[in-house]
Amino acid sequence: MPKPIKGLPNHVQSFFVCIIFHMVFPALPLVFELIESGRIAEKALVLFTSLYAATIGVSSRNQLVFGSTMLVSIVFSFVYGFTLRDDPVPLSAAMPTSGVISESIVEATTSVDLTTWIAIITLICLVVQHVAERYNMHVVDEIPFLAFVRSAAGHQNSQEAES
């Protein structure tokens, strides 16, 4: 008789389901924007980074991570406001170009692409952080992601035992 194919262990399933729910689903609006318009607007990316950092932060069990992600969220909230401005930042008004900071650096930092790239790098860091934390929770500590996961150990609850 052929043996049934063994599925993934519950804790590994919990981990991957968590990744899908916490990382793939929230990013769907950006994916659809990319499909529809062929690009992701800077405003959308910055707003997504801000909200994503906040939601990742509040689900963290580590105070340092919580504090850092809240800072990220607040900063990108401000940056989102700046991206809504019609007029771009005047380079000369931004900062002095003499001394340590050269003119080329100022030009680079005020370009639109830089904010986009920083938002992408920030998102990657947040994803790495969340994957590591969720690995700890679901794979190492075996905390189930969804409550309907039951053990294969044949655990019998007290109600069943009493009846």
Added chain:
Amino acid sequence: MFEDAFAIFGPIIASLASGFAAAVAIVMLVRKQKAQSHYLDLLRNHKEEIISLRNEVMHDGKVSDQELEKIIALLHSYSNEMPESEQKLVHQGLLQDSQIGRELYCEKIFRRVGAPLHRNAA
């Protein structure tokens, strides 16, 4: 001027903060793995007692809620032999809020120690 400077340097600072958060999470991951490995080594030294408890509490391959608590109490008492920082990391799994989670964690610990709680275990 302050706003403009913030628009430039704010995201860079935020990016560094997110990198810091990622580094903290990775350090926590490594620390937890070490703590659990240390805990398993410690439990292997008490393997005889763990196997006898398993034989005592398992009836027809099943463990009731009360007996699960007995198992957790024993595992908890062994964790007291570890340094306090490592105890906290182990307790996050052992004393978690979810009963299903505690059950799964005990199951894993018993399996790793060599006394599996599975029904069809040898």
